[in-house]
Amino acid sequence: MTVRFSFLYLMPFLLFGQTFEVNKSSKITYYGSHYTSDWQGHSSGVSGRIVYNAVNQIANSCSLRVDLTTFDSGNSNRDSNMLTYLDVFQYSDVLFVSNEISVEGINASIKGQLTFHGITKYLNLKADISFTDGFNAEGSFTILLSDYEVERPALLFKKIADEMKLKFHIVAK
Amino acid sequence: MYALPDNMPLQTKLLWAENGLLRKTNLFQVDRPRELELRTKMLQLHQKLALGTLGLIFTQGYLGFQLQDATTNYMELSDRHAALGKVAFGSYLTSAMLSYTAPPALRYNRKIDSIRIHRWLSIIHFTGMLALPYLGEKVSGPHDSIKSRDRALYIHRGIAVTTISTMALSALITFLPL
Numbered sequence: 079m080t081v082r083f084s085f086l087y088l089m090p091f092l093l094f095g096q097t098f099e100v101n102k103s104s105k106i107t108y109y110g111s112h113y114t115s116d117w118q119g120h121s122s123g124v125s126g127r128i129v130y131n132a133v134n135q136i137a138n139s140c141s142l143r144v145d146l147t148t149f150d151s152g153n154s155n156r157d158s159n160m161l162t163y164l165d166v167f168q169y170s171d172v173l174f175v176s177n178e179i180s181v182e183g184i185n186a187s188i189k190g191q192l193t194f195h196g197i198t199k200y201l202n203l204k205a206d207i208s209f210t211d212g213f214n215a216e217g218s219f220t221i222l223l224s225d226y227e228v229e230r231p232a233l234l235f236k237k238i239a240d241e242m243k244l245k246f247h248i249v250a251k
Numbered sequence: 252m253y254a255l256p257d258n259m260p261l262q263t264k265l266l267w268a269e270n271g272l273l274r275k276t277n278l279f280q281v282d283r284p285r286e287l288e289l290r291t292k293m294l295q296l297h298q299k300l301a302l303g304t305l306g307l308i309f310t311q312g313y314l315g316f317q318l319q320d321a322t323t324n325y326m327e328l329s330d331r332h333a334a335l336g337k338v339a340f341g342s343y344l345t346s347a348m349l350s351y352t353a354p355p356a357l358r359y360n361r362k363i364d365s366i367r368i369h370r371w372l373s374i375i376h377f378t379g380m381l382a383l384p385y386l387g388e389k390v391s392g393p394h395d396s397i398k399s400r401d402r403a404l405y406i407h408r409g410i411a412v413t414t415i416s417t418m419a420l421s422a423l424i425t426f427l428p429l
Contacts, residue, residue, distance in 0.1 A: 114426040147357070155294075155366040158356035162287040166357070231291075233425075234298060 098128040098213040098250035105247045106144055110151070110160075111239035119157065123148025128213050128250045130179075140190070142174045142248065163231050169196045184208060186215065195226040205246075212251035219244055259355045260370060267355050286354040293353040298425075300346040305418055307339040312415050315408070329391065336387060343380050347373070365427040372421040379414030386410055 104124040110117050126142035146166050151157055176190025188203040205217035220243050223230055230237040255268065266273050267286075273279045281289070314332045321328045350373070360367065386407040394400040 152360070153364045153366055154358055154360040155356060155364075158287070158358060159291060159294075161357050162284075162291050165284075167284045232295065234302065 096130055098130070100124055100126045100128065100142060100248060100250045103249040106149075107245040108149065109243040109245070111241075112233055113236055114233060117151050117153070117156070119149040119151035119160070121145070121148040121150070124248065126250075128215075128248070130213065138179065139177045140175070140179065140188075140248075144172045146170055146172060159231050163229055164195055169194075174201075181207065192221070194221070195228050197226045199225055212249065214250075215246070215248040217246060255355055256358050258359045258361060260359070262351045263353070263355045266352060287357065290354045290356065293349045297346050297349040297353075300342060300349065301418075301422065304339060304342040304346050305422055307335065307342060308415055308418060311335050311339050312411060315411060319404070319408075333387070333391075336384065340380065340384060347377055347380075365424045369421050369424050372417045372424070376414045376417040376421060379410050379417070382410055383407070383414065 102122050102124075104122060106121045106124055108119050110119070121144055123145040124142060125145075126140065128140045129138045131138055146161060146164055147170065149157060149160070151160075173193040174190055175193075176188050178189040180187045184206050186205045186207045188201075188205060190201055190203070191198050192201050199221075201219060201221075203217055203219050205215040207213070207215045220241055222240050223242055224240050230240065232238070259268065265271055268274070311332065314328060314335060318325070318328045318332055386403070389403040390400065390407050392403075394403070
């Protein structure tokens with residue numbers, strides 16, 4: 079599994095293109111929901127690279143990794159609980175790899191693979207991008223925790239919602 | 252990540268820190284992921300039991316107020332109040348122990364969050380719950396005068412209302428998004 083991840087992670091960089099390093103201004107937010115309350119958790123623990131061809135402005139590929147332990151929802155008990163349910167000792171990162179990014183103006187269509195909780199799924203994402211002062215991408219998508227075989231935490235007899243929205247703001251220079 | 256948080260609550264530190272009671276005595280030897288699974292189970296049971304206990308304590312409070320104005324049914328109400336008190340006290344202590352003795356979380360915030368306030372409130376209602384059976388005995392015990400009985404009742408009632416209020420607030424606060 080690790081060899082496969084490493085290969086997926088390195089493969090984009092074998093392709094020719096201008097490389098941008100994702101920096102700490104990047105932010106991923108997840109939106110959790112339960113019948114008692116909704117909450118959000120943020121992480122700036124994003125690392126990775128964007129490879130893009132500056133001549134025809136087509137972003138070739140991207141590899142992003144988020145350290146799950148860096149998510150902070152403002153409630154340490156909930157964060158700790160989430161990490162336990164995500165089996166963070168076994169799967170400490172979320173990985174997104176794409177080699178298929180097409181750009182039209184400020185809109186990018188990204189086809190890639192999201193590896194979360196040890197399970198890889200294909201995703202089609204939309205993002206607003208800009209190349210002023212490096213590379214910026216913003217967008218959101220929704221996943222189902224059950225798709226990634228994540229057992230959901232429960233509060234007072236009821237589990238949190240299966241659907242989870244994720245928002246990303248990637249800054250790379 | 253396997254490292255224990257350095258800012259865990261005092262009671263957790265006493266039991267689960269590197270030099271904590273459970274580590275030193277080798278009473279409990281499992282790896283950290285299993286500890287966290289146990290923590291989750293203990294806290295979920297704590298939630299459910301605490302909710303039931305809150306119901307029992309509200310009923311107990313209601314019986315207590317009825318007892319104040321009771322005339323012919325005083326003995327019957329008093330027996331009920333005492334019996335329910337024992338059940339509520341047992342249920343409360345079990346629930347509290349599940350929370351106080353749970354293994355440490357992966358991390359604890361340094362800033363104030365709802366769980367921290369929940370813990371602070373628990374100190375108040377835990378102290379109140381420990382005092383209430385004794386204060387109840389003082390109310391029913393022999394008195395030299397009506398004034399002395401009224402004073403014991405006043406203290407018992409005040410501590411009971413404070414305990415119930417902080418318990419209810421403590422439960423409500425866990426539903427806050429932060």
